Amino acid sequence: MDQKLDTLEKKVLVELVKLVQKRGMQGTVGGWKDFLNLYDKKFGSSLSDPARRSHEALASFLKTFTKEEDLKFLAKVLQCHLNRDLVERSKEITPADESPEQVRSSTSLLIDELVQRLVRLTLEHPQYPLCYIFPSHDEEWVVTNLGKKSKVMTSNTIYAVDCEMVLCEDGSEALVRVCVVNRKLEVIINELVNPQKAVADYRSEITGVSAEDLVGVTCSLAEIQKRMKKLLSHGTILAGHSLNNDLQALKLDHARVIDTSLIFKHADGHRRPSLNNLCKAILGYEIRKQGAPHNCVDDACAAMKLVLALIECAVDGSVTLVREDVPETERAKLFLHRIPISVPTEELHRVVPGDFTIEVKPSKKAQGENYCAIAIFSNPQEADQAFENVNGNQEKDSSGRPQKLVEFQSNTGKSTSLYVRKMARDDPIDQFLVKKRNFQGEENSGESKKQKTEQKIKEENSGESKKLKMEQEIKEEIMVDSNQFHCDDNLKEIERLRQQLREKDFQISMQDKMISELSKKVKSMKKDKKNKRN
DSSP states (O other): OHHHHHHSOHHHHHHHHHHHHHTTOOBTTBSHHHHHHHHOTTTGGGSOOGGGSOHHHHHHHHTTOOSHHHHHHHHHHHHHHHHHHHHHTHHHHSOTTOOHHHHHHOHHHHHHHHHHHHHHHHHTSTTHHHHTOOOTTSTTOEEOOOOOHHHHTTOOOEEEEEEEEEEETTSOEEEEEEEEEOTTOOEEEEEEOOOOSOEEEOOHHHHOOOTGGGTTOOOOHHHHHHHHHHHTOTTOEEEETTHHHHHHHHTEEOSOEEEHHHHEEOTTSOOOOOHHHHIIIIISSOSSOTTOOOOHHHHHHHHHHHHHHHHHTTOOSOEEOOOOOOOHHHHTEEEEEEEETTSOGGGHHHHSOSSOEEEEEOOSSSSOSEEEEEEEOSSHHHHHHHHHHSOSEEEEOTTSOEEEEEEEEOTTSOEEEEEEEESSOSSOOOOOSSOOOOOTTGGGOOSOHHHHHHHHHHTOTTSOOHHHHHHHHHHHHHHHTTHHHHHHHHHHHHHHHHHHHHHHHHHHHHHHHHHHHHHHHHHHHHHHHHHHHO
16 A cells, blocks of 8 residues: 555545545544644644645655555545546547547447546546445445456446435445336336345335335345346446445445436536436426435436436536525525534534524434534524524535534533535526436337437538537537636636646656655765775
C-alpha cells in the first residue's frame, strides 16, 4: 500500500484525503488537521486544503492508517480509480472527437461510443468513489470477472436491474426481490428471494412484498449472484437508478455501470433526481402514483428506457432537468444529520434555535456512530428563519440543498459537530433541456434500437447528423442567458489556470528534488571511487 501511495497521481491522493476527511477517519496521529499540525510546524492546519498540499504530505498522511478496515477502504477507493482508468482507455478505441461523417458511416460505432460515454459519465462523477466503495472483500460478496480488456472497453451489451430490500432484526438489509431486463425490455430475471434472516420490517408499502409472498420461496442470494455473475461477464454493462443500492443488496461488485441518478443532473450540477421525476421529464409518463409501492419490473424497464433515450438523442454530457417540487409540509422541516450518538436529542434544541419538535430517524445499521433527526416547525417561514439563525458555515449538500456545519460543545464538555440542512433548494429551476419522450407501449415494438437508428440516419438528407442538430439546439437555448454565465466562466478559467500553475510548481519542485538527490549520489560515488584509489 505504501509503495502504491508514492506512485499515485496527486489528484487521486487529494480525492483520497477528502474522502478520509468526509468519513471522519483517523490514523495513528489522528485526522488530517492533527497530522498537519505535526507535519508542518510553520503553517500547520491553517493550510488544510489537500489540493494545496504536496504529493509527499498527502502520501505521508495516508500512510498513517494501519487498521485493517481502513486499509481495505483505501484499497477499494484505489480500485475505483483503476475502474475509471480502464474506461478512460476506451477513448483510444472509441475516440470522443470523431467527425460527424465518421459517426454517420457506422451505426454500430455511433451506438458503441454513446454507450461508452454513459459509462464514463458515471465513473467520472464526483460521487462515484463514495457511492461505489463496497466491502467486496467480505465472505458473502462476489466480484464479477470482466474478462479481456479489449472486450471490456468495447462491449455495449447492457442489462438494467432493480432490487427491493427488507429490514432484518439484526439491523441489516436483505434482498427480497430482483428484476433484470435487457435492451429490448425483455425480462431476464424476476425472482422473489428468501432473506434467510428474521425480518423486522417487510416495508410492504415500498417493496410490495409481504410475509405471505415469501411462503415456499427457496431462491437464495447465492443463486442470484451466480446468475448475475454469468450475465455480467465479458464487459457487460449494468444499468440502474442509484445502482449502488442494488449492488449493495446483491452483494455484487461490478465495475462497468451506468447510474441514471448520476448521469442526469440539475442545472447546478448537484441535484440527483428521483426515478419518477426522470420518467416524467424524459420519458413523458409517471412511473407510479405517490404512495404506491415499487414495481421491480417497471423500475428496471424505466432505467433501461432512460439509457436508451440518451443513446437515441446522442447526448454526450450530463442532462439538465426540471426541479422536483417539495411539499410545503416538508419545507417546514430541517434535517439534522451526522449527529454523534453521544449527543442526546434534548441538546439539539440548544444547537437549532426556534420552537420545533424532534423526530428521530431510525438508523439502517444496528450499530453506528451517528444518527439523524428532523426538526419540525409550524410553517416553512419558521424553518427558514431558524436555519438563518443557526451558527455555522453554509454550504450545499450533494443535491444542492443549503446546509450548515455546526460545531459546538456538548454538555459533557466534548467538542463535536453536526449538519443542519434544508429540505429543498433555495433557487428554483424551471427548464430542462432534453425533450420529453413517450415510451409507453414501446415494450411490444418489434423494431430494434439499431434498426431505428439506421432508419433515422437514412432520413437525414441535409447532411447534418442528429448529434450536431441537438448540440445546436442546446447552444441556442444556452445563448439566451449566456451573459449571466460569463462571469462564472471567467472565474472557472482563472481557477483552472491557477490549478495548472500549482501543478507546474509541484512538478518543478519534484524535479529540483530529484536533481538534488542525483547530485548527492554522484558526489557520493565520486567520493567512494576516490577512497578506493587511496
